Amino acid sequence: MGFSRLSLLGVSCRPMSIHRLVIPLLLLLMARPALGDSLVLVNGDTLKGDVALRPDGRIELSHGILGKVSLASTDVTGGQIKVTLADGSVVSGFLVGWQSPAWIIKPEDEKPESLIFDKDGGIEKMPPIVESGAAVPDEAGTEPEDSQDTQRLEATTTKASEAYVSAAKDRMNEAKAIVDAATKKAKKEWSGKLRLGGSLSRGTSDTANVLLNVGIKREVEESKTELTAFYILNTKGSQITQNWFQGSLDQRWKAFGRKNRWSLFGVATFDYQELADWEQRINANLGVEYLVVDAKRAPGTDWFQKLKFTGRFAPGIRKEFAGANPDPALELLLGGIWDIKFMDKLSFSGNAQVFPDMTDIGEYRMTANASVKMGLDMLEGLSVGVDFKYQFQSQVGPGEIDYLFVISGFVEYDF
Numbered sequence: 001m002g003f004s005r006l007s008l009l010g011v012s013c014r015p016m017s018i019h020r021l022v023i024p025l026l027l028l029l030m031a032r033p034a035l036g037d038s039l040v041l042v043n044g045d046t047l048k049g050d051v052a053l054r055p056d057g058r059i060e061l062s063h064g065i066l067g068k069v070s071l072a073s074t075d076v077t078g079g080q081i082k083v084t085l086a087d088g089s090v091v092s093g094f095l096v097g098w099q100s101p102a103w104i105i106k107p108e109d110e111k112p113e114s115l116i117f118d119k120d121g122g123i124e125k126m127p128p129i130v131e132s133g134a135a136v137p138d139e140a141g142t143e144p145e146d147s148q149d150t151q152r153l154e155a156t157t158t159k160a161s162e163a164y165v166s167a168a169k170d171r172m173n174e175a176k177a178i179v180d181a182a183t184k185k186a187k188k189e190w191s192g193k194l195r196l197g198g199s200l201s202r203g204t205s206d207t208a209n210v211l212l213n214v215g216i217k218r219e220v221e222e223s224k225t226e227l228t229a230f231y232i233l234n235t236k237g238s239q240i241t242q243n244w245f246q247g248s249l250d251q252r253w254k255a256f257g258r259k260n261r262w263s264l265f266g267v268a269t270f271d272y273q274e275l276a277d278w279e280q281r282i283n284a285n286l287g288v289e290y291l292v293v294d295a296k297r298a299p300g301t302d303w304f305q306k307l308k309f310t311g312r313f314a315p316g317i318r319k320e321f322a323g324a325n326p327d328p329a330l331e332l333l334l335g336g337i338w339d340i341k342f343m344d345k346l347s348f349s350g351n352a353q354v355f356p357d358m359t360d361i362g363e364y365r366m367t368a369n370a371s372v373k374m375g376l377d378m379l380e381g382l383s384v385g386v387d388f389k390y391q392f393q394s395q396v397g398p399g400e401i402d403y404l405f406v407i408s409g410f411v412e413y414d415f
Contacts, residue, residue, distance in 0.1 A: 037061075039071070039079035039095070051081045055117040057098045073098035074170075081105070083115060086122030091115065102126055192216045195230075197387065197410030209234040209242070211387065211408040226250040232389075232406060242406070243274035252289070261291040265312065267333070277323035277393070277400040283355070285333040287314020292336075299343065306341035312353065324397045330358040331365075345375035350388070357395075365393040373412065381414040 037051035039061060047069070050062040059076060061069045082092035083105065093107035102114040103123075114126035197211035213230040227249055234242035248269040255263040268284040293309040314333040320326055335353025342348070350370025357363040373385035387410050392403040 037079065037081040039076050039081075041071075041075055042077050046079075051079070053081075053083065053103050053115070053123065055101070055121070057100060083123055085115075086118060086120070086124050091125070189220055190216070190218050191414065193412055193414045195387070195410045195412040197408040199409070206237045207235065207241075209408065211410055213387070213410070213412075222254045224252040232408070234406075240274065242404075243272075244404075244406075245272045246270065255291075263289050263291075265289050265314065267314070273404070276404070277396040278320035278325070279322040281318065281320045283316055283318040283331070285314035285316030287312065287316075287333065289313075289337075304340055304342055305344070306339065308339045310337045312336060315358075318355070323400075324395050325360075325363075327359075329360065331355045332358060345377075345383075346373070348372050360395070363395045365391070367391050371410075379413075383412050383414070385410055385412065 036048070038046055038048045039051065039059065040046050047061055047063060047066075049064060052060040052062075054060060057073045059071045059073065061071060063069055076095070076097070078097075079095045080093070081095050082090060083103075084090050091105055091107065091113055093105045093110070093113075096104035096106050096112060098104070099114075102116045104112050104114055106112045115123050116126045118124055193213070193215045195211070195213035197213075199207075199209055210233045211230065212232075213228070215226065215228040217227075218225045227247075229245070229247040232242060232244045234240070246269065248267065250267045251265065253264040255261065264286075265288070266284070266286045269282065271281045273279065289310050289312045291308070291310050293307055295304075295307045297305055299305055312333060312335050316331060316333055317328055318331050319328045333353050333355055335351065337351045339349040340347060348370070350368065352368040352370075353366070355365045355367075357365075368388070368390040370388045371385050373383045375383045387406075387408045389406045389408075390404070394402065396402045
């Protein structure tokens with residue numbers, strides 16, 4: 001035929017074709033480091049690929065999916081790698097770590113090797129350091145066991161291991177700090193209170209009263225939600241003089257306008273009073289509020305440390321299930337909320353509002369809730385105080401009392 005063919009693995013090729021195939025393959029194999037290296041990261045993950053050590057203490061890993069990844073020595077706790085030295089020899093074993101200026105590798109069943117970079121960027125073994133008075137090679141060129149060098153390598157390995165343990169601890173502390181911050185944020189978003197009060201009298205007047213108040217609040221940047229409920233029971237002898245339950249939901253939405261002083265809010269309240277003219281009542285209002293005052297003072301510079309007052313305006317609807325006004329009625333909410341802190345442990349907070357009746361002009365009702373509270377040093381979140389509640393309604397049935405005023409002492413725990 002004028003030329004010969006060679007058969008390799010069942011493939012017929014011309015001699016020229018073999019050269020064109022084999023030579024590039026050899027160049028490719030010489031240019032690329034051996035595959036099969038693996039690194040163990042501080043989080044326990046293992047990455048496999050081509051590892052290249054750098055003189056600045058970093059490691060480059062060529063990963064099949066992630067591509068080229070640059071890692072700090074503190075990101076790695078170990079691994080199995082193979083390093084080609086400048087003289088062509090190969091060192092393979094367990095990657096102990098970086099101890100500037102050397103990388104420490106522990107071949108299997110051999111003492112650790114310290115690898116350093118020469119001036120040309122190649123990697124070589126660190127020459128043994130011969131201390132004064134240490135053993136030196138004999139005339140035949142045989143180098144005796146250098147116990148001092150072995151001790152130095154072991155010390156270097158120990159330092160590297162300690163460095164990685166320290167790095168792992170740092171990572172654990174960082175993770176713990178993140179968890180603690182998240183937990184603190186969650187606690188800051190959600191808070192609650194439990195308030196208990198009451199009194200007992202025996203003798204010329206047999207009376208007793210009980211106050212139970214619970215509340216849950218969630219406050220984030222976008223909104224604030226408050227759920228509160230209280231129950232008051234008063235007795236005189238065997239006669240109930242007051243049986244009052246109230247539950248309310250107060251929702252505020254992110255402020256808008258100049259200096260974020262305007263907000264939207266909605267409030268819904270359910271009232272039950274066994275002895276009241278109306279017995280049961282619900283009302284719901286939706287409107288706007290404006291932060292009128294928001295002042296803070298350094299302790300000892302003024303009569304208060306914090307003074308905050310918010311005005312409210314909201315139309316709504318009311319429904320009473322007995323008494324003189326059983327039909328649904330439109331009404332307005334005009335009022336405000338305040339919070340005054342006199343000193344670190346003493347505060348005065350509350351709300352008051354009047355509800356003009358838009359269905360029956362001239363009629364109205366009023367509500368107010370306030371408390372003075374003093375914190376106690378014996379337990380964080382524990383306080384004592386006095387609670388005030390007031391209600392008035394201009395239109396009631398014949399012979400019915402048009403107001404209610406209650407004062408109660410209490411112990412409160414904020415959580």
